[in-house]
Amino acid sequence: MKAFVVEKVADRAFSCAIQEVPVPECDKDEVVIKTTYSSLNYKDALSSVGNPGVTRKFPHITGIDVAGVVHQTTSDAFAVGEKVLVTGYDLGMNTDGGHAEFVKVPASWVALIPDTITDKEIMTFGTAGLTAALSVNELLDNGVKPEDGEVLVTGATGGVGSLAVSILNKIGFTVVAVSGKEEQIDYLKQIGASEVILRDTFNEDAKKPIMAERYAGVVDTVGGDILANALKYIKYDGVATCCGLTASHELNTNVFPFILRGVRLIGIDSVECKLEKKQAAWDKLAGEFKIATLDSITNEIGLEDIKDTYASMLEGKSVGRYVVKI
Structure with missing residues (x-):
């Protein structure tokens, strides 16, 4: 072969x-x-x-x-x-x-x-889609709803980020994307982002230990300073998920978002999570989370x-x- x-x-x-x-x-x-x-x-x-x-x-x-x-x-x-x-x-x-x-x-x-999805479609999702679905599920399971406000997606042009933007848009969320690729702004808006913030601008603006509340949730795919800064903007009782480290494996942050706003940071692992959890995510990707983009x-x-x-x-x-x- x-x-x-x-x-x-x-x-x-x-x-x-x-x-x-x-x-x-x-x-x-x-x-x-x-x-x-x-x-x-x-x-x-x-x-x-x-x-x-x-x-x-x-x-x-x-x-x-x-x-x-x-x-x-x-x-x-x-x-x-x-x-x-x-x-x-x-x-x-x-x-x-x-x-x-x-x-x-x-x-x-x-x-x-699942019968409602093709082999090609499920591989378009693949590990990236599974990770995105697990991330979105954590937001939903922890009470984040579309009416609560915007959701931020970092590393938005990558596989996980692109799919997270599209899934969140599909189920009714207003999505703000962070990306380092200015030439991909139109692409991100095409797949469901209502606004795109360039990475350098996002990091430059977040100078204080905690910023004004803006996001009901965050799907972070990159780690490092971008995640640390995203945490500063999360609304009271909001949720951030973390699944990647392309920016950095280190997280230099402070406790203010956690002790002043009750923010929760949830790690996402699509590798060793139980098969039953994976199957449930695949079923969602073939149904509620299946995207037109x-x-x-x-x-x-x-x-x-x-x-x-x-x-x-x-x-x-x-x-x-x-x-x-x-």
């Missing part, structure tokens, strides 16, 4: 290319999926250059998302021919991932694809395009979501 493989060629030196590799076979309680679509994520790009925080086992097939049909299984939970997907867990990290014609995974990682944020590529797209991601030039047709 064809697969996109990363190899270690020397200490801290890696190469990647399409290769012919053996089709995997099932062991106990496993599923082999015949891939129809996968996607590209920032974590995949890091894996392609041997980032040790993502992948330590080489040669390695990238792809932390996969959708397709059950080709072979030794598990009673699934039948050959069922439409399924996998995101998170160790897929595409130290377990061979979705950028291959066939993928073998533990049955406990596998979720069913999927095509406008989707770039469809093939295995042969992955290498160049990784380079674009690592340079901070990618926009929206990338799905890989296998």
Whole structure:
């Protein structure tokens, strides 16, 4: 079968290319999926250059998302021919991932694809969509409602950010987007942002330890100073979610938003969260959260395009979501 493989060629030196590799076979309680679509994520790009925080086992097939049909299984939970997907867990990290014609995974990682969504659509969502849905669910579950005011989304041109903007707009929220890409303002308004604040302006304006109340909620995808400054603007009893670190893994903040306004900061993990929680999020993405702007944020590529797209991601030039047709 064809697969996109990363190899270690020397200490801290890696190469990647399409290769012919053996089709995997099932062991106990496993599923082999015949891939129809996968996607590209920032974590995949890091894996392609041997980032040790993502992948330590080489040669390695990238792809932390996969959708397709059950080709072979030794598990009673699934039948050959069922439409399924996998995101998170160790897929595409130290377990061979979705950028291959066939993928073998533990049955406990596998979720069913709802009938109301296609393989391509669910991979357009992928890990990014799952993360966005989990973030939005936390706002809703903690009482944030559209009538409470605006919701801020940071890193809004990225995969998670773009989908969060679109989902929030779909369910009735007024969305303010923060981005460092001035040339993408029209794109962000097209997918649902009512206002776009440039990153440097946002950080420059937030000089005080706490700012005037503005946002009922925040979906943060970048961490660092942007998250620290976003917390200062959250209204009383508001909620912020945090799922990324592209700006920084550090958070230099103060306690004022928490002790003066009762603000809650909730971490989002889409990798190891329970399969039942993932399945519920997929069902929402196929229903209430399914957005009309999927095509406008989707770039469809093939295995042969992955290498160049990784380079674009690592340079901070990618926009929206990338799905890989296998």
